[in-house]
Amino acid sequence: MPAARQAVTMRRLPCACLLLALCLSGTAASAPAATSLHIAAALDRPAIAPVLAAFERAHPDIDIRYADLATRAVERRIHDMSRPPDVVISSAMPSQLAAANAGYAARLSGPVIDGWPARFKWRDSVFGFTFEPVVFAYRADLLPADIALDSHGALYRALTDRRPRFCGRVAIYDPARSAVGYALYQADAGHTARFWQLVSAFGQARARQVSNTRAMLTGLSEGRFVLAYNLLGAYARRYARRHPEIRIVAPRDYTLMLSRMVFVHRAAPHPEAAHKFVTYLLSGQGQRVLTRQTQLAGPPRAGTSTDRSNGTRPADQARIMPIALDAGLLAQVDPAQRRRDLAQWQARFSVPGQPGCGASGSAGPSR
Structure with missing residues (x-):
């Protein structure tokens, strides 16, 4: 290669690299970063994993960070305002209701919230999503x-x-x-x-x-x-x-019947993502995934087919004793x-x- 042409080529190489870098940075900038959704839960992740996966598929812009904790540890996270979770899940019904009553749960709205059975919600802020x-x-x-x-x-x-x-x-x-x-x-x-x-x-x-x-x-x-x-x-x-x-x-x-309860923390760092998650969990689609792909069962709802026996319910429905919310x-x-x-x-x-x-x-x- 002649010396002159080699010099021109060498001068163009940094420019090409710079242009490529600018293009790549522009592509990265155009893809929004995923929102992290922090869930503090007294519920083994494998038990609800199909629901989490289905939600992430429906909302690829949201990345779930799931903390599997004991019920008492969940209570401490609720009150720790220095690092509040977005969503709280627990089977400790009195503690969840008390947290909502004390103002730690955000009030939600929307068609799914309005349509949720009255005996499985409290002031549109905390919801029983299993039975x-x-x-x-x-x-x-x-x-x-x-x-x-x-x-x-x-x-x-x-x-x-x-x-x-x-x-x-x-x-x-x-x-x-x-x-x-x-x-x-x-x-x-x-x-x-x-x-x-x-x-x-x-x-x-x-x-x-x-x-x-x-x-x-x-x-x-x-x-x-x-x-x-x-x-x-x-x-x-x-x-x-x-x-x-x-x-x-x-x-x-x-047979006592318990409902696991969920709410959006009032100080949730990502309230919009948290609202989407709870709405999905209570929606027909979310309840179908819960009922068909996990060992959990959703609350009985008139006019739906999401309620099903998971093999541990008593044969005589009259002997079911729900813990009232x-x-x-x-x-x-x-x-x-x-x-x-x-x-x-x-x-x-x-x-x-x-x-x-x-x-x-x-x-x-x-x-």
């Missing part, structure tokens, strides 16, 4: 076949008449550490006064108190527990599909009331002089 049974789980292979565990009464009789079989191998919620466990015990106690006799039976059987359903299920699959009480049905069924030795029971005398839940978060409730729990769970694991029989309710 799940609270169940028993047990290891049939580790218990005699003649032990019945199909109702609260049958459970009480098993714990008292066959106590040595269960000694130290029953898992229950610790109401002091688990917000949802505390709420479920309150629902039990509100339904029947005989619940406290069952609590005493748990104490006599030296039941282990844990903080979440996951710990109960892990203990069951490992053989450390033979029975677990008041598990969230969606988790239990999903886990039992991979561990067929675990049996799931929706008690036939009554109303002002009655607020009493459970009153500090003085909570102290009294926990004191009553402790008194019934550990009464001095009660027979221990080595003895069967009790002065409990007539059978």
